[in-house]
Structures are given as C-alpha cells and as structure tokens.
Amino acid sequence: MSEPLLKVENLKKYFPIKRSILETLRKAPVRYVKAVDGISFEIKRGEVLALIGESGCGKTTAGRTILRLIEPTDGRIIFDGVDITKLSREELRPFRRRMQIIFQDPYASLSPRMKIGDAIAHPLLVHGLADKEEAKELALKMLRRVGLTPEDEFYERYPHHLSGGQRQRVVIARAMILKPEFVVADEAVSMIDVSMRAAILDLLESFRKEYNMSQLFITHDIAVGKLIADRIAVMYLGKIVEIGPTGEVLKNPAHPYTMALIQAVPSIARKKKEKKIEITGEVPNAANPPSGCRFHPRCPLATEECKSKEPELIEISHEHFVACHHPLR
Ligand SMILES: Nc1ncnc2c1ncn2[C@@H]1O[C@H](COP(=O)(O)OP(=O)(O)O)[C@@H](O)[C@H]1O
Ligand SMILES: [Mg+2]
Structure with a gap:
C-alpha cells in the first residue's frame, strides 16, 4: 500500500473561554471548549473522506486545524510524509499551495471589489507561479473548465453579478488553479440551491479525477456523503464515533x-x-x-x-x- 497523503494523529483544538472579571480576580481556572478532542484518521491520494455530524460537532474546526489555518492544541498532522504540525509560516508556504479550502458561503468567500477573473488568477501571482499575462490566460482556461462561459465575459464580472452556484464555481476555480493535492470542502454545497448541488459535486469529482486529489468533505448531510465519499467519518462532540x-x-x-x-x-x-x-x-x-x-x-x-x-x-x-x-x- 502507498503511504497516505494525510495522516491526522490525536488532533485536538481547545478554545479558551473568556473569563469574567470576577473569575479572573478569583483566579478561577481557564476553561476550554473542546471543539476537537483527539481525532485520528488517514486519507489516501485520490480518496474522499466525508466528515459528518450535526452542527457544533467540531467539523469546521477539524478542517481548519488540519490546514493550520488555526493552531492545533495537540496531536500531529502529517502531509505527504512531512510533519507540518509545528512548521513556521515560512516553512508552511510550499504546503499552502498543495492544500486548499473551499468554504460554505460563496458570498463571503469572494471580495466584492475584485473581478472574478482576477480572483481566480490571484493565487498564481501570490505563489509566484505565473506572471500577470500567464495568470490571466490560465484563469480564462479555468473559467471555461468550471463552466462559466463565455469566459472572457465572465472574467470581467464582479461577484454580485453571479448566482450562488456560479460563485461557488468561482471559489472552486480559484482553489483548483493551484492544482492542489488535498482540499477541505467545508459544506461546499450547503448554501447552494438544491437544483445546482449535483453539478457542483460533479465538478469537484472531475477535479479529483484530473488531479488525483484527496478531499476531506465536511457536511452535516449524510446523503451528500453517500454521493461522493469513499469513506465516512461520523463526528460527535469533538470525537470520531x-x-x-x-x-x-x-x-x-x-x-x-x-x-x-x-x-x-x-x-x-x-x-x-x-x-x-x-x-x-x-x-x-x-x-x-x-x-x-x-x-x-x-x-x-x-x-x-x-x-x-x-x-x-x-x-x-x-x-x-x-x-x-x-x-x-
Ligand atoms: N473561534 C472559536 N472560539 C471559540 N469557540 C469556537 C470557535 N470556533 C468554534 N467554536 C466552538 O467549537 C465547537 C465546534 O464548532 P465547529 O467546528 O464550527 O462545528 P461544526 O462545523 O461541526 O458545526 C462549537 O461549540 C463552537 O461554538
Ligand atoms: Mg461547520
């Protein structure tokens, strides 16, 4: 068997609860919300693991902690054989390109003042993978790839011109332009009109095939998990049950x-x-x-x-x- 792309070992994320002035004066111990309380799993290359559970179970916190968007309290995250748990910002940079996230809310994920074409090209410039002209070329290709055509017209549009489903295509395009090996999709279709969900899931599936991309697909909807996941992990109050x-x-x-x-x-x-x-x-x-x-x-x-x-x-x-x-x- 090949090594898994991602290994999560006993991962924990505790958020300190703000103490009242009285508690502080009394030196009451700091208490914690144990949002993620010791979870372990692996994801192979090209594999989709669905993380399922009701709201408040710790799914989003788990996804964000794995990507080091928030700092883990304990445990280890191993990506492609490298322990990334304690890497500095600088050391993490090459991994940032390889690991992407797609958020739930396509309205909040895009800057209202940036043309969507530029939004898709932006990550290439940030990571120094293309000059301006090349980045625009690649963004146009990507717009076409995610079904936003005519692509040169879409390039010039702003998010407020787009429907929720179209915006989520832009968000996916922006993540996929970096050809990530791993993506956390956090309720990626939950806020999208039901009629467009299947098309968005198909789009993600097509990228999984093209890039042999692994996914942690977070959803409260076990029916969505059934559609897309190779394996299912059910989470309850910070634990995988x-x-x-x-x-x-x-x-x-x-x-x-x-x-x-x-x-x-x-x-x-x-x-x-x-x-x-x-x-x-x-x-x-x-x-x-x-x-x-x-x-x-x-x-x-x-x-x-x-x-x-x-x-x-x-x-x-x-x-x-x-x-x-x-x-x-
Ligand atoms: N930044 C934060 N500070 C404090 N508590 C948080 C924070 N983020 C999430 N939580 C708490 O952690 C728990 C898990 O939340 P979350 O990861 O968003 O769950 P889910 O995505 O499954 O709905 C909840 O009790 C939530 O209130
Ligand atoms: Mg969530």
Whole structure:
C-alpha cells in the first residue's frame, strides 16, 4: 500500500473561554471548549473522506486545524510524509499551495471589489507561479473548465453579478488553479440551491479525477456523503464515533448516532425493519461534555457503563471502526 497523503494523529483544538472579571480576580481556572478532542484518521491520494455530524460537532474546526489555518492544541498532522504540525509560516508556504479550502458561503468567500477573473488568477501571482499575462490566460482556461462561459465575459464580472452556484464555481476555480493535492470542502454545497448541488459535486469529482486529489468533505448531510465519499467519518462532540467505507457504514451502521443520522434521511434510510433510533435535543455544549460516552444523554441504548466509561474506537469489520459500548449488529 502507498503511504497516505494525510495522516491526522490525536488532533485536538481547545478554545479558551473568556473569563469574567470576577473569575479572573478569583483566579478561577481557564476553561476550554473542546471543539476537537483527539481525532485520528488517514486519507489516501485520490480518496474522499466525508466528515459528518450535526452542527457544533467540531467539523469546521477539524478542517481548519488540519490546514493550520488555526493552531492545533495537540496531536500531529502529517502531509505527504512531512510533519507540518509545528512548521513556521515560512516553512508552511510550499504546503499552502498543495492544500486548499473551499468554504460554505460563496458570498463571503469572494471580495466584492475584485473581478472574478482576477480572483481566480490571484493565487498564481501570490505563489509566484505565473506572471500577470500567464495568470490571466490560465484563469480564462479555468473559467471555461468550471463552466462559466463565455469566459472572457465572465472574467470581467464582479461577484454580485453571479448566482450562488456560479460563485461557488468561482471559489472552486480559484482553489483548483493551484492544482492542489488535498482540499477541505467545508459544506461546499450547503448554501447552494438544491437544483445546482449535483453539478457542483460533479465538478469537484472531475477535479479529483484530473488531479488525483484527496478531499476531506465536511457536511452535516449524510446523503451528500453517500454521493461522493469513499469513506465516512461520523463526528460527535469533538470525537470520531464511527469511521469506515461508505457502503459499509451506510449498510451496517454500528453507532446509534450514525443510525439516527441515516434514519433521518428518507432517501437513504434502509427499507428493512429495524429498530428506530430517535434522538432528541441538540448537541450539548462542548465546554462541558457529558461524562463517559458523550452521546449517552441522547442515546436510547445507553446503560450505566456508557455514563462512566468512554468507549474507544474498535475495528468491528474490515476498516470499519466504532466507539460504542453497545454497537448495533
Ligand atoms: N473561534 C472559536 N472560539 C471559540 N469557540 C469556537 C470557535 N470556533 C468554534 N467554536 C466552538 O467549537 C465547537 C465546534 O464548532 P465547529 O467546528 O464550527 O462545528 P461544526 O462545523 O461541526 O458545526 C462549537 O461549540 C463552537 O461554538
Ligand atoms: Mg461547520
């Protein structure tokens, strides 16, 4: 087997909670939001891993920490065999080109005062990969590649002339012009009109094939994960609770949380009669996570053990791992 392109080892990101004046005077200990609390996984070249979970589970923080857009609290990030966890800004520079991010909101991701053609050309200039003329040429080609034609007309337009779907094509073009080996797509289609989602996912898929590009595809929508991912990782309150090949996880979900996410989506819920796992309420506050298994207050199968003992990720079938004291079988 070839080495994975990306290895994440026990990654943590804690955000300190601002103390009140009274707490500061009392020298109360600083508390933390444990947004990402020790996650590990690998992504191979050309592979798409979907990171799935409800809002507030720590998906965005995980994606941004992996790219070193925010600093990890602990753990290691290894990219193409190099430990990038502690590289300086200067040392990180060559990796910045190889790792890109596509954000959720195509409206906020583009400068309103920059022509979209220039926005796409910009990264080439920043990384010194082309002069102005070459960069414009390549940007025009890229506009065509992402379906914004006639490209010379689109080049001159500003973001406010474009629909949400068109803007997301621009955002993708801007990331793809650097031919990244790895991209974090954070809810890349969540804010886009449903009618255009499939086309945007296809576009990302075409770049994966062309560049043999790996993706961490973050989504709260397990149906989107099914469409595009080779493997699925389910995250709950800063932890990965289940990870495995997409088909296997969807067919044989072992964690009650995964089962609940699947059953909530009629288009992918399985037909066969099975116990309905209903969860209520919201993800608890990450500043004060429940004891034992963090999912236990919402889990219909929870026992005393779940309240006191944190489950470890255990391999239950080939490359399929689950962290649960009572996995579904
Ligand atoms: N910059 C920040 N400072 C403090 N807390 C944060 C910050 N960013 C995210 N959080 C908290 O971390 C947790 C995870 O957030 P996030 O990574 O955005 O989750 P998701 O993307 O799964 O919705 C939430 O409790 C959120 O409030
Ligand atoms: Mg998010």
